[in-house]
Amino acid sequence: MGPAVASLDGWAERARSFTERELLPRAAQIDREDRMPGEVPRALAQEGFLGLSLPQAYGGQGAGSATTAAVLEELARGSAAVAVLVAVHLSVCASPIAQWGDERQKEELLRPMASGRWLGAFALTEPAAGSDAKQLQTRYRASGDGFKLTGSKTFITNGGLADLILVFATRDPALGSKGITAFALRKGTPGFTVTSRFDKLGLRGSETTELAFDEVVLEPGARIGPEGSGLKVALGALTGGRIGIAACALGVAGAAYEELRRTALLHPSELARAQVARSYSELTATRSLVLQAASRRDAGLPAEEEASAAKLLASQAAVRIANAAVDLAGRAGVISGSPAERLLRDARVFPIVEGTTEIQERILGRALLGG
Numbered sequence: 001m002g003p004a005v006a007s008l009d010g011w012a013e014r015a016r017s018f019t020e021r022e023l024l025p026r027a028a029q030i031d032r033e034d035r036m037p038g039e040v041p042r043a044l045a046q047e048g049f050l051g052l053s054l055p056q057a058y059g060g061q062g063a064g065s066a067t068t069a070a071v072l073e074e075l076a077r078g079s080a081a082v083a084v085l086v087a088v089h090l091s092v093c094a095s096p097i098a099q100w101g102d103e104r105q106k107e108e109l110l111r112p113m114a115s116g117r118w119l120g121a122f123a124l125t126e127p128a129a130g131s132d133a134k135q136l137q138t139r140y141r142a143s144g145d146g147f148k149l150t151g152s153k154t155f156i157t158n159g160g161l162a163d164l165i166l167v168f169a170t171r172d173p174a175l176g177s178k179g180i181t182a183f184a185l186r187k188g189t190p191g192f193t194v195t196s197r198f199d200k201l202g203l204r205g206s207e208t209t210e211l212a213f214d215e216v217v218l219e220p221g222a223r224i225g226p227e228g229s230g231l232k233v234a235l236g237a238l239t240g241g242r243i244g245i246a247a248c249a250l251g252v253a254g255a256a257y258e259e260l261r262r263t264a265l266l267h268p269s270e271l272a273r274a275q276v277a278r279s280y281s282e283l284t285a286t287r288s289l290v291l292q293a294a295s296r297r298d299a300g301l302p303a304e305e306e307a308s309a310a311k312l313l314a315s316q317a318a319v320r321i322a323n324a325a326v327d328l329a330g331r332a333g334v335i336s337g338s339p340a341e342r343l344l345r346d347a348r349v350f351p352i353v354e355g356t357t358e359i360q361e362r363i364l365g366r367a368l369l370g371g
């Protein structure tokens with residue numbers, strides 16, 4: 001199949017060529033060693049991908065959601081871990097700062113993110129707060145002119161690599177969603193430590209870490225958005241985030257489709273034809289849905305339902321098509337590190353990140369049926 005979306009100011013084509021040059025030759029190694037080579041974020045920065053969707057006024061490329069989705073899809077075709085690194089940096093760290101930050105924060109925080117000098121992370125999940133984010137226990141309190149932060153976060157992508165982390169904390173858990181505020185935390189702030197790193201089934205090479213905050217002093221200017229608006233900041237970020245993750249899942253689905261097609265061409269059968277036809281249809285339909293969600297955002301229209309539907313279907317398509325690629329490859333499909341096996345492990349993570357399938361169903365059920 002041709003590029004995901006032609007044109008888009010040439011960004012999709014640039015990402016495709018980057019993937020072929022920089023990612024496809026490294027993908028198996030990134031997975032095997034579970035480590036992101038230092039040169040990859042540097043190369044991403046050099047290409048402008050780490051500033052892709054950030055406003056030009058702060059050094060970004062000013063690309064819209066549709067272009068960003070096409071780029072993430074292309075990157076994920078080569079390495080899902082690399083695409084997720086970019087998706088988290090742009091969609092759930094930089095983008096909410098661009099939306100909620102004041103002028104000084106945007107000037108100070110977005111510029112180094114847009115150039116790729118700083119990498120971003122998003123820290124919402126906690127040991128006892130996953131799908132139900134308002135249960136979070138990480139606390140902040142006023143201290144001098146600023147705040148003090150204490151608690152922990154878990155399963156934070158880019159956690160150990162990030163220079164800037166958007167952290168969500170509550171003034172008092174009894175206040176529920178009204179008590180939550182977002183803060184920008186810099187790497188190296190005293191009291192902030194990366195306590196562990198998870199060894200995962202898939203998306204290996206994408207850092208997933210546990211963070212601890214022990215009386216971390218935050219300047220008054222670290223607060224992003226008004227006090228008590230944190231859940232709104234987080235949920236708003238997750239709409240863009242879900243389109244980003246859907247695009248990453250689509251890239252894995254596309255790579256799995258190519259594996260499936262390669263096997264089918266070598267060993268043609270009726271079953272192989274049916275699998276290729278079904279997977280092609282699923283991939284093409286899901287791509288249209290991701291593009292629709294992204295285009296609505298670009299047009300300034302609400303896109304929560306489309307983002308949830310895109311994330312739900314793209315992550316399922318990735319799992320199903322990767323599974324079909326393993327099946328059709330027979331015994332070769334289960335060899336550790338074989339392309340189909342790696343793609344299936346990567347695909348399997350997408351139904352969980354940035355809201356599980358059941359949570360997307362709840363969001364959609366509420367939007368479509370009320371209650």
Ligand SMILES: Cc1cc2nc3c(=O)[nH]c(=O)nc-3n(C[C@H](O)[C@H](O)[C@H](O)COP(=O)(O)OP(=O)(O)OC[C@H]3O[C@@H](n4cnc5c(N)ncnc54)[C@H](O)[C@@H]3O)c2cc1C
Pocket residue numbers: 088121122123124125129130131132154155156157158200203208349352353354355356357358359362
């Ligand atoms: C690789 C990876 C990277 C991640 N990166 C980040 C990150 O950068 N930042 C961050 O903040 N978080 C991150 N997460 C966390 C992720 O967002 C959570 O794992 C996710 O929200 C689900 O939370 P949980 O794991 O606690 O599962 P739980 O909430 O405990 O859910 C367990 C199961 O119960 C189901 N369930 C839960 N509630 C309901 C309900 N109300 N109705 C029906 N079913 C329900 C779920 O669908 C799931 O099947 C990451 C996770 C992974 C796996």
